[in-house]
Amino acid sequence: MTRPAVDLTPLHRRKRQRVLVQLACVAISTFMLLPIVLIALSALSSRTALTEFPKPLLPSEFSTESISGFIGGAGVVPAFGNSMLAGVYTVVLSLLLGAPAGYAISRFSFRGRDAYQVLILLVRALPIVVLSVPLATMFLRVDIDDTVFAVTLVHTALALPTTILITASIFVGVPKDVEEAALIFGCTPGQAMRRVVLPMALPGLAASSVFTFVLSWNEVLGATVLTLGHRTLPAQVLSSLADSPNVYRFAGGFVLVLPALLFILVMRRYLLNMWGTTLR
Amino acid sequence: MAEIELHNLVKTYPGGTTRATDDVSLHVADGEFMVLLGPSGCGKTTLLRMVAGLELPDDGQVVIGGKDVTYLEPRKRNLSMVFQSYAVFPHRKVGENIGFGLRMRGVDPDEVKRKVAWAADLLQLTPYLDRYPAKLSGGQRQRVAVARAIVMDAEVLLMDEPLSNLDALLRLSFRAELKKLVAELGTTTLYVTHDQVEALSLGDRVAVMRQGRIAQCDAPTTVYDLPAEEFVGGFIGSPPMNFLTGTVVAGGDGGFQLDLGAHSVPVPDALSGFSGRQLRLGVRPESFGVAARNGDPGGLPAELEVFEPLGSSVLLTVALAGHQLKVQAPPTFRAEAGESLRLSLPADQCRWYDPETHLLLETS
Numbered sequence: 001m002t003r004p005a006v007d008l009t010p011l012h013r014r015k016r017q018r019v020l021v022q023l024a025c026v027a028i029s030t031f032m033l034l035p036i037v038l039i040a041l042s043a044l045s046s047r048t049a050l051t052e053f054p055k056p057l058l059p060s061e062f063s064t065e066s067i068s069g070f071i072g073g074a075g076v077v078p079a080f081g082n083s084m085l086a087g088v089y090t091v092v093l094s095l096l097l098g099a100p101a102g103y104a105i106s107r108f109s110f111r112g113r114d115a116y117q118v119l120i121l122l123v124r125a126l127p128i129v130v131l132s133v134p135l136a137t138m139f140l141r142v143d144i145d146d147t148v149f150a151v152t153l154v155h156t157a158l159a160l161p162t163t164i165l166i167t168a169s170i171f172v173g174v175p176k177d178v179e180e181a182a183l184i185f186g187c188t189p190g191q192a193m194r195r196v197v198l199p200m201a202l203p204g205l206a207a208s209s210v211f212t213f214v215l216s217w218n219e220v221l222g223a224t225v226l227t228l229g230h231r232t233l234p235a236q237v238l239s240s241l242a243d244s245p246n247v248y249r250f251a252g253g254f255v256l257v258l259p260a261l262l263f264i265l266v267m268r269r270y271l272l273n274m275w276g277t278t279l280r
Numbered sequence: 281m282a283e284i285e286l287h288n289l290v291k292t293y294p295g296g297t298t299r300a301t302d303d304v305s306l307h308v309a310d311g312e313f314m315v316l317l318g319p320s321g322c323g324k325t326t327l328l329r330m331v332a333g334l335e336l337p338d339d340g341q342v343v344i345g346g347k348d349v350t351y352l353e354p355r356k357r358n359l360s361m362v363f364q365s366y367a368v369f370p371h372r373k374v375g376e377n378i379g380f381g382l383r384m385r386g387v388d389p390d391e392v393k394r395k396v397a398w399a400a401d402l403l404q405l406t407p408y409l410d411r412y413p414a415k416l417s418g419g420q421r422q423r424v425a426v427a428r429a430i431v432m433d434a435e436v437l438l439m440d441e442p443l444s445n446l447d448a449l450l451r452l453s454f455r456a457e458l459k460k461l462v463a464e465l466g467t468t469t470l471y472v473t474h475d476q477v478e479a480l481s482l483g484d485r486v487a488v489m490r491q492g493r494i495a496q497c498d499a500p501t502t503v504y505d506l507p508a509e510e511f512v513g514g515f516i517g518s519p520p521m522n523f524l525t526g527t528v529v530a531g532g533d534g535g536f537q538l539d540l541g542a543h544s545v546p547v548p549d550a551l552s553g554f555s556g557r558q559l560r561l562g563v564r565p566e567s568f569g570v571a572a573r574n575g576d577p578g579g580l581p582a583e584l585e586v587f588e589p590l591g592s593s594v595l596l597t598v599a600l601a602g603h604q605l606k607v608q609a610p611p612t613f614r615a616e617a618g619e620s621l622r623l624s625l626p627a628d629q630c631r632w633y634d635p636e637t638h639l640l641l642e643t644s
Contacts, residue, residue, distance in 0.1 A: 109294070177367035180334050183354045184361045185428070186384030199371045 036257060042246075043067055043254035070251035079236035082148050083217060084259070086232050089152040090216040091209045094159040095167075099205065101160075102167030103197075107176070120161045128158070132225035139226060150226050155216040162215075163208055170204030171197070210267045214260045282345025282358075282435035282468055284308040284331060289340035291326055300326040302492035303340070313462060313469045315483035317476060319515065323492040324472045325440060331470060332438050333357050345435055355384075359436040360429040364444055366421045368413045368428070375400070375409035378427045399427040402461070419450045426458070430465060437467045443478060455481060476516045480504060488512045507631065510638040513562050519595065519606040524561045525635060528554045541601040543580045545625055548643040551632055559641075560633035565608040567629035570596065571622045572615065579622030584615050598623070 046063035070076060104110070105117060135154060139145040144153075174197050182192035198205075220234040227235060237252040244252075286306040292299050301323040308314040316324035329335040331342055333354035342350045349357050360381065368377050378399055379392045387395075400406045403423040413421055422442060429437060442458070443451045459482050462469050473479050479486045480500040487497040488511075496508040507513035513521035526538040528547055536552050537544040538559055545561065547554070571579060582605070586597035589611070596607040598621060607623065615621065632641040 175365060175367065177363045177365045178369060180332075180354075181361070181363055181367040181369070181428075182380075183334065184332060184359070185381035185432070186355045188353075188355070191384070196369055196371075200369075 036261075039250055039253045039257065042250035066247045066251040067254070070248055070255060073240075073248065075231060075236055076233070076255075079231045079233045080255070082151075082227075082230055083233040085148045086151045086155060086223070087213045087216040087263075089148065090155040090159055091212045093152060093156045094163045094212050095205065095209060097156070098160050098163030098208075099167045101164045102169075103171045105164065105168040106171035117165070120164055123157060123161050128154075128219070128221045129225070131157075132222045135222075136225050145226065146228050146230050148230060148232075151223050151232060152216075154222045154226060155212075155219055158219065158222070159212040159215050163212060166208040166211065167201075167205065170201045170208070173204065174200045206267045210264055213263050217256075217260050217263075283310045283312075284314075284436060284468060284470065285341075285343040286327070286331070287341040287343070289327065289330055289337045289342070291323075291330060291335065291337050293326075299323075299492045301330070301337075304489075304492070304494055305340075306487060306494060306497065308468055308470060311466045311468055313459075313471065313482060313484045315471045315473060315479040315486045316489055317473055317479035317483075317486050317516075318489035320474060322489040324474075324489045327489075328438055328440055328470060328472045331436070332359065332361055357436075358434050359438060360432040360434040361438040362422075362425045362429045362440065362442040364441040366413075366418075366425040366445070368421055368424050370413050372412075373409065374405060374411055374413065374416070374424050377413065377424050378405075378409075378431055380428060381432045395431045396427075399431045402430075403427045419446055419454065422446060422454065426461075430461070430467075435468065437462065437465075437469045439469065439471045441473050441475075442471075444473070444475065451478075458482070476518070480516070488515065490515075506640065507562070508640050510560065510562065510633050513564075513631065517564060519565050519608075521562045521564055521631070522603075522605045523633070524563070524600075524603050524605075525558060526561065528552075528557060528559050530555060540603065543601050545580075545630070546627065548627070548630075548632070550643045551641060558635045560635050560638075562631040562633055563605075563625060563629060565595070565606045566593075567626065568605075568607045569624035569626065570607060570609045570613060571624070572619070579624040582621050582623050584617055584619045584621050587615055587617055596621075 043066055044062060044064070046065055101120075105113060132154070135150075136145060139150045144150050178200070179192050179197055182196040183189065187195060218234060219232075220238050223232045223235040224238055231239065233256060237256065241249060241252070284307070286304060289301050289304045290299060291301045304323070304327060306314075306327075316327060318324045326335060330337050331344075333349065333352060336351060340350070341348060344357060344359070368374075369380065372380065375396055379396045382392045382395060383389075396409070397406070400409055403426060405420065405423055405427055408416060408420060408424075413424060416424065422445070426442070429439075443454060446454060455478060471479075471482060473482075480503070483500055485497060486500050486503045488495045488503060490509075490511050496503055496512050498506075498508075503512060504516055507516065507521065510521075510523060514523070524538075524540055524545075526540040526545070528536050528551070529539045529544070531537040531544070531546065535549065536547040536555060538547050538561060547559065551559065569579070580600060582598040582600040584596055584598050585604070588595040588597075591611065593611055594609040594613045596609055596613075596615070598605050598607055600623065605623075632643060633639065634641055
């Protein structure tokens with residue numbers, strides 16, 4: 001009996017496919033990273049090097065001149081602080097309001113639950129511009145216009161739908177059994193939440209807060225309309241963009257990207273799982 | 281230690297149309313191991329959850345150790361529980377999991393340590409105390425859940441299908457271990473399962489449930505030998521009890537016979553009142569005597585349809601007067617499909633059921 005020769009074609013095909021997948025990964029990564037790299041390069045180059053063409057891959061002369069120029073610019077540092085505050089406040093407020101709502105959606109069946117889930121999303125159906133103007137007049141009336149608090153309120157409203165839906169899916173992932181076990185073994189409902197459910201939901205809550213922070217950090221229209229003296233960074237940059245030199249724009253762009261990147265980097269640890277398995 | 285009394289418990293889930301438990305009363309004696317057995321959706325888990333306080337009854341009463349706990353919070357009922365999904369806390373190490381209930385109760389840390397060590401030793405978990413549950417196998421996680429429950433020294437131990445997520449071999453060994461452990465502890469135990477073998481092997485008594493009601497509550501051997509309803513006979517036993525329907529007619533010798541069509545079986549005198557009416561006969565597969573065609577001239581002739589050797593026994597599917605029956609024969613029995621056999625039916629192995637109520641009829 002003769003043995004057929006080993007057919008290597010399927011193996012070659014697999015290898016070819018693997019190479020193609022790698023190429024696709026590289027292409028997509030490049031597409032995502034290139035703008036950030038270009039902005040970083042430009043922001044860290046000196047004023048003269050900025051006009052060089054073609055661009056070198058590394059800055060020919062490292063310079064913090066542009067960045068320091070931007071940071072030294074009028075209102076930039078306070079605006080940076082305002083943005084940070086608005087971002088953190090928004091994360092806290094939207095979690096405080098949204099996480100209980102998400103928990104309710106995930107755990108209880110109540111009348112109108114499905115309708116509620118759809119209605120939550122309706123907030124996002126209104127353009128921010130449409131929301132901002134009436135809000136601005138309202139805030140003027142109650143005297144909280146031009147404050148970080150006003151911006152926080154708007155950003156929280158914008159973030160709530162996603163916060164609620166994300167946290168709902170997170171709490172679905174925390175088995176009900178485990179919560180009940182806590183109740184059996186001596187916890188009050190509050191203690192069960194604090195000692196068992198929240199620790200288990202933490203990675204997901206972190207993911208949700210990353211999302212919220214970046215949303216608040218990048219939001220520019222509402223912040224521009226609602227503030228004048230207490231601008232957030234994007235609003236500040238936007239308002240002075242038209243009449244500023246290229247250097248200022250690149251430096252501004254870089255400073256805008258950086259904190260969001262850092263925040264994601266820090267939170268990334270919680271995005272991946274903490275205990276070695278996926279929840280559930 | 282305490283006894284559990286359930287009085288007329290009624291529960292309908294919101295949105296549900298039928299009662300999950302329908303006026304269920306049950307008494308579990310102090311130190312007794314009671315098994316709730318039934319198909320899925322029969323209300324056994326609901327009953328257990330009402331004892332635990334995770335579900336509140338619409339009507340009725342739960343009494344544990346002489347104290348009414350019907351609407352009391354779970355943590356105040358002095359009970360512990362093992363969940364089907366283990367429900368160990370994934371963010372706490374094994375040792376912390378086992379000691380969780382004691383720490384919540386404010387027990388002295390040294391005492392907690394001592395009891396955790398005791399339980400870990402008992403369930404062979406000592407090497408894993410510093411690991412997270414994610415690093416354990418399913419069987420080990422189940423041990424953690426059991427250890428967490430037994431360190432509590434609770435009056436009542438509840439178990440909700442604790443073995444159903446284990447593989448067959450592990451289930452078998454853990455079952456015996458569990459029985460030994462609970463017997464040593466002497467805790468009043470309520471155990472829910474849909475696995476009849478588990479129920480028979482573990483329980484001091486078995487309560488067979490169906491559609492929110494307890495169909496029969498008796499010692500395992502009684503439940504198996506004398507099923508109070510056709511449902512119980514059909515649910516317990518693998519393969520289940522055979523049922524034959526026939527008409528009761530007067531026999532030649534002054535007694536009565538169940539006419540199955542081509543053949544007839546003698547009916548006990550106590551059931552002569554059914555003369556001229558229908559009657560159901562229930563027989564366990566292993567109760568039949570089997571012989572080859574010429575072996576037993578008194579037996580009922582039947583045709584062998586399927587022959588299945590199962591190692592410890594032989595399972596036969598036979599046709600008897602138009603009825604299909606499952607018959608269990610000794611492992612040495614040999615026959616070919618299509619052969620004719622003779623079945624004998626010892627009178628003391630026959631169970632008689634009313635065809636309308638499906639309830640067991642007294643014959644003595």
